[in-house]
Amino acid sequence: MTTQPHAIRNGLLLGTLGVVIFALTLPMTRLAVGSAAAPQMSGVFVAAGRATVAAILAIVFLAVTRAPSPKRGDWLPLGVVALGVVFGFPLFSSIAMRHVEAVHASVILGVLPLATASVGAWLHRQRPSAGFWACAGLGTALVVVFAVLRSGQSGLTLKGADLLLLLAMACAAVGYGVGALLSQRLRADHVICWALVLGLPLNLPIALAEYPQEAIKIEAWWAFFYVAVFSQWLGFFAWYRGLALGGTVRVSQVQLLQPFLSMVFAVPILGERLDALTVGFGLAVVTVVFVGRTMPVRNTLSTSKPTPPLGAKSS
Template sequence: MSHHTTTANDLRRGLWLGALGVAIFALTLPMTRLAVGQPDAPLMSGQFLAMGRAVVAAGLSALYLLATRARWPQRDQWLPLLLTSLGVVFGFPLFTSIAMRHVEAMHASVIVGVLPLATAAVGAVLHRQRPSWQFWAWAGVGSALVVTFALTHAGGSGLGLQAADGLLLLAMACAAVGYAYGGRLSRQMPAEHVICWALLIGLPLSAPLAWDSRPTSTMPLSAWGAFAYVAVGSMWLGFFAWYRGLALGGTVRVSQVQLLQPFLSMLFAVPLLGEQLDLPTVLFACAVVATVFAGRKAPVGSPAKTDNPSLTSLNSKGNAS
């Protein structure tokens, strides 16, 4: 068989694993807000939160790779691992950590709403797939629902473009690239190993950056608790489920589960940030869930034929675990 075919069971498992990863990631923005504080009451710096969590997760990764006797990546896997690291170890955490001191979680959800489309677009290009117009239509409807909700529900955060919005857009672009390349690598090696190697590749840079920006004053326990969550959950365990889901169900399809992330973030923000969950939020969330399942049934074309042996090898290997 020359191409890996995603079965209905693979897709179902991929969607559930993707949803688990998204649920873990959904706490990232509220926890980041708790850790970095607000402009009038700053806590940890964005640089320390982003790089410090990468260092902690890299230490856990080293132990995990040793315990599982992981093989070293092959020569042609180092560049995709580097791109994955630049996207999800450096770009996304650093840009969001800096931005979240200046915007509320509700405002940030406007930008997060574009992440599923961005991931699907990068994944389609990377895997040379041709999603149908029905797929893009449902993805567009879901993203429009997310953005419409955020715009009409922003409250005191305001809707005007802020300097932090540019950082959030860069963060979404970095995440899309990191997700797509990480999902592709998860078809060549165990999904858990992808994030571990990406973190270890970045350690020579993340460690000195974290040390240089370490807190010099006493931080509240809530800030350290938030730091621990984004280090162990957002930066490590969440990717175990997320990359496995992308490998099983395909990046283009499973990426649409991210449409749920803004609403889950809002739900988690109720106890953490004091925001209120009302009926319109529930109704919009139900509508978004409907677009995810509708998009799941829309056809996604197979990878185009190619003379690239590495791509053919990638498709033929299928799941590594």
């Protein structure tokens, strides 16, 4: 059955909402962990603590919505989601953000949309057209070039923090792709909730052990609660539903906007400057995303013709 245009449109809107929420993650994480010169919370505490807070909220939500227990075959994919977006991405990115600025982190994480699309295409057995991959590659290149230009003299060097960010990117791509697949048979909000519950027995003791003993600035605590409630929980409600409705391959390209939104949010949060370079590259990426969403995507299990423009996938 071909995905309907209105479902794709709603998927893109929900995906964009999720990206807006996630765009604050890097600036807020940086604010929570501080810098090497002025440290705040440890990256391990931020990662485990945010997942613990979100898991408690998830338990309440699952009870209120009377969520049925996942079927036996769903627990393994839920475990993969937990490893990707409950453990891997928060841990690796939180540790890395102590040592790199948000702008530099966007250099590495700028390839996340392409990674997510690749995972989605493999999981859904889709074959995006050459035009789609050209748009995805061009958009990713624009993000990387922009971030390199903004990084100044620091350049693009693979240091320890960069390798952690690459691992975080890989974890997020897998977690997004598998979560989107699960969201086709489970409620999207229940997917992230069950994944958080799976991770609670490990995250809770780690969070308690890593709880900061020194004084922490109030703004760091506000940042922590943002990444716990929004980045780790509510953002996935919109994101997984958007991926399920519009198709992982296509909706994932909306993530190309995330680094630029992060820059906008970083102005009041971290004191970064918004200039003509940011606006110019942002408009270029918006154009590429718009063109990319019109490209056909073929289901490799079907002998039918490729889906027309705006048709994200077949199922």
